[in-house]
Amino acid sequence: MRKEIPQFIVLIAGVFMAMQFFVPHSYSQFLYRYALDWLIIIGIFALALAVWSFIRVSYEKIQRKADNWPYAVVSLAGLFTMVFAGLWFMGGLESYLYRHFFSFIMIPIQSTMYALLAFFIASAAYRAFRARSLLATVLLLAALVVMLRFNPFLGPLGEPIARLADWILNYPNLAAKRAIAMGIGLGIVATALKVILGIERGYMGKD
Amino acid sequence: MEAIGVWTAALATIGIVSFLYKDNVLYRICESVFIGTSAGYWFVTYFWDNLYRKFYLGIQDATDPNRFFLWFGVVLGVLMLTRLWGKIGWLSRWPLAFVVGATAGLYMMTFFVSNAMRQVGATIMPIFRGNLPAIIDNTVLAVGVFCGLVYFFFSKEHRGLFGRASRVGIWILMITFGASFGYTVMSRMSLMLGRFDFLFGTWLGILP
Amino acid sequence: MKRTMIALLLMAALTAAIGRAQENPAVDPVPAASPPAPPTNVVAADSPDDPGRSVTVRWQVSADDGAGMNNVIQYKVFRGEAAGGPFVERGVAPSRATVYVDKGTEAPNDPNFFPNNTDLFYKVAAVNVAGETAESEVAGPVQAREQWYNVGRTPTFIAVIVFTAFTLYFIARARKKADLYIRPLAGIEAVDEAIGRATEMGRPMLYVFGLGTASDIATIASVTILSRVAKKVAEYQTELIVPCYDPIVMTIAQETVKTAYYDAGRPDAYKEDSVYFVTQSQFAYVAAVNGTILRELPATNFYLGKFFAESLLLAETGALAGSIQISGTDEVAQIPFFVVACDYTLIGEELYAASAYLGREPKLMGSLKAQDYAKAIIIICAVAGVAASLFGWTWFVELFRVTN
Structure with missing residues (x-):
């Protein structure tokens, strides 16, 4: 029973969500809208569970004085401060502390992480340049052509390179993207089918 | 207060950038603060947006006679929490099953339409129209899609003519990945310049 | 600088005006003197493939839209619950338009509420430059109904069924033949x-x-x-x-x-x-x-x-x-x-x-085989599509156009 009921729920929910695509009737739309709401509500309970796991893992680290346990204290402090800042008597989402933590800690770290991409992409490009295989060379050449398209110092070479880059982006690129997209589409449908029909159930747990 | 804010932001920026050199204390502090505050941030945001606005206010909305259906979501959510009690933990598979099943059904259809049907529709086009260059371009497009698809065949040996088509397919994929890579390299550079602008402009005031 | 801009704008306006006059030399817009001819053959029908709350109204343009006095600027669409009215304006369509989709919500308190399964009547009025209107005859009754099946999505439905059948078939076959x-x-x-x-x-x-x-x-x-x-x-x-x-x-x-x-x-x-x-x-x-x-x-x-x-x-x-x-x-x-x-x-x-x-596991491998067959079908469809376009068979291409 412990296995059959979940599989039955998967089947019912899956078949309904797939079929509602073909049923414009308001009954179907009604259930569809509520199903989406349920997913959102389940999400917040799952988040509570996840935050609990976070607290437990950090707390255990601190308790057994594991390597680098002081950092777990910092994380927990950050978490509790933020939750406290967002409580109703602090003003909820409009709380001063909550918004300032967001602007002065989260935003700068976030944009710096994003900016780090530039360095990482440089080292990735270096890695690509050392590539020895033929396929990697093809990748590299295409990358070079597209990068040079933006280069104003190419003189008379600029025009043909820009045209080649545009051609690559408009034809081979589009062709490959379409082929990949179709493959992904079929892969998604096949995976979803296997899940709904219970052929793939590794995620469902045992006992 | 603003000044404290800018200083915190600057220290956080330096801390994160220092990761490029190596893992160090400042980075670890920034990382821990970032993880903690962001986890708290999203918890608070989802609590107010989803549980409070969607459920708590929704259930009080007298104009919607069907609002009690929202309770079903809460029941599933509470079942999720049964994981915390070992003995009845298996009940948490019910909401999981609902999430997985509903998602699978929903996206099965959306992706089938957007990725299979629409793409096939876009690929079916008159190749032999226009002048010679246009015909060549369209042929490259059609052959590209064909070879790309051949590359993704799993249950047929990639040998002979089929193998050659698959080889062309992987070449076209690699050209595409290269082009996409080159394109992103150029755009990411501007992001980094933006961060330096903050450090040397807003914080230190060196830049005009 | 400013003068140059004004001169440029004037030139652009002049060019556009000459262009328009050349496009339509025979028909000179006549200043409104009398109401325009009304739109004709108004037909109202339930919009297809939806949960109701919508009716599609079609008509033939006024004789003064693009011809005659050529001064119709828009059409107003009216709805009433009885042939004799009263009628309420539901929306407007630009000149030359021949269709308007009247939609509303399901909430009875909403001003834009649209009843399902209720007799409705429509009329369309042509409006000219001077704001004079001419109303068509009343069309109806028509009822907005909800459908249980989206006919426009039939090709998708068939394709999904075929793919599912493939998957099940190859899984069954793979179970028998392991290698x-x-x-x-x-x-x-x-x-x-x-x-x-x-x-x-x-x-x-x-x-x-x-x-x-x-x-x-x-x-x-x-x-x-x-x-x-x-x-x-x-x-x-x-x-x-x-x-x-x-x-x-x-x-x-x-x-x-x-x-x-x-x-x-x-x-x-x-x-x-x-x-x-x-x-x-x-x-x-x-x-x-x-x-x-x-x-x-x-x-x-x-x-x-x-x-x-x-x-x-x-x-x-x-x-x-x-x-x-x-x-x-x-x-x-x-x-x-x-x-x-x-x-x-x-x-x-x-x-x-x-x-x-x-x-x-054979059952999982079987689904790979189904994916491959689907790809083969896609390739065949694409090749057939190219051939169809050579012969001008547009209906074939239409099969893959997914309606919403």
Whole structure:
């Protein structure tokens, strides 16, 4: 029973969500809208569970004085401060502390992480340049052509390179993207089918 | 207060950038603060947006006679929490099953339409129209899609003519990945310049 | 400067005016003197393929729209619940338009409420430059009805049924005939080697889902791969680290890994904390995973699922740490970074095939065969489409146009 009921729920929910695509009737739309709401509500309970796991893992680290346990204290402090800042008597989402933590800690770290991409992409490009295989060379050449398209110092070479880059982006690129997209589409449908029909159930747990 | 804010932001920026050199204390502090505050941030945001606005206010909305259906979501959510009690933990598979099943059904259809049907529709086009260059371009497009698809065949040996088509397919994929890579390299550079602008402009005031 | 601008604007206006006059030399817009001719043949019908609350009104343009006095600027559409009225204006359509879709909401208190299954009557009025109107005859009665089936989506329906039938057929066939050929995938073949390496080195393995939520099928596919990987990890007694971004994915992953350890006969070796939640913030998650990579120095990193800008940050850090990296995503924009920074990359559909490859169960392999047949059909359709377009058979192309 412990296995059959979940599989039955998967089947019912899956078949309904797939079929509602073909049923414009308001009954179907009604259930569809509520199903989406349920997913959102389940999400917040799952988040509570996840935050609990976070607290437990950090707390255990601190308790057994594991390597680098002081950092777990910092994380927990950050978490509790933020939750406290967002409580109703602090003003909820409009709380001063909550918004300032967001602007002065989260935003700068976030944009710096994003900016780090530039360095990482440089080292990735270096890695690509050392590539020895033929396929990697093809990748590299295409990358070079597209990068040079933006280069104003190419003189008379600029025009043909820009045209080649545009051609690559408009034809081979589009062709490959379409082929990949179709493959992904079929892969998604096949995976979803296997899940709904219970052929793939590794995620469902045992006992 | 603003000044404290800018200083915190600057220290956080330096801390994160220092990761490029190596893992160090400042980075670890920034990382821990970032993880903690962001986890708290999203918890608070989802609590107010989803549980409070969607459920708590929704259930009080007298104009919607069907609002009690929202309770079903809460029941599933509470079942999720049964994981915390070992003995009845298996009940948490019910909401999981609902999430997985509903998602699978929903996206099965959306992706089938957007990725299979629409793409096939876009690929079916008159190749032999226009002048010679246009015909060549369209042929490259059609052959590209064909070879790309051949590359993704799993249950047929990639040998002979089929193998050659698959080889062309992987070449076209690699050209595409290269082009996409080159394109992103150029755009990411501007992001980094933006961060330096903050450090040397807003914080230190060196830049005009 | 200003004068030049004004001169330019004047010239542009003049050119446009001459252009228009040349386009339509015979018909000179006549200043309004009398009401325009009314639109004719007004027909109102229930809009198809919807949950009701909508009626489509069609008409033939007024004789003074594009001809005659040529001074009609718009059409007003009116609705009433009796042929004799009263009528309420529902909306306007520009000149030359011949159709208007009247839509409303289901909430009875909403001013835009649209009743279903109620007799409705429509009329359309042509409005000229001077604001004079001429009303058509009343059309109706018509009822907005809800449909149980979206006729416009029939080709999609048939295609899905065919694909499902294929999948079931090949699964049934694969069960009988076990030796189904599948071509090797380097990324998959590397999994065993990678786990072996981790065991030898005594280092953990890192498994990252990326930013996918439980609503992404890529994540579900990744979970199925995790279940195979975790089983092998349990057999080899290697440590597995799974930092999660999405809470529901975390729960599913915990369940998956636990099951895999049970299946491998080593339930005692399962550690609850090996699958843990980090945060739901993209870059905080990256910061944490990157930190883990540098501190734990995993022998192997798996990045399988849905990835965005973090793909490169993770894969480069992993490469610097010297881990073997196996990646796969269906985010086309991120595949190039994985190709450059990882040892093996599963491209698009290969991610969805991976679980079947690792599981080697006939029923899963059967579905691969179905995917291949679907691709063959796509190729045949595309070739047939090119041929059809040569003969001018547009109906064939129409089959693939999905209506909403």
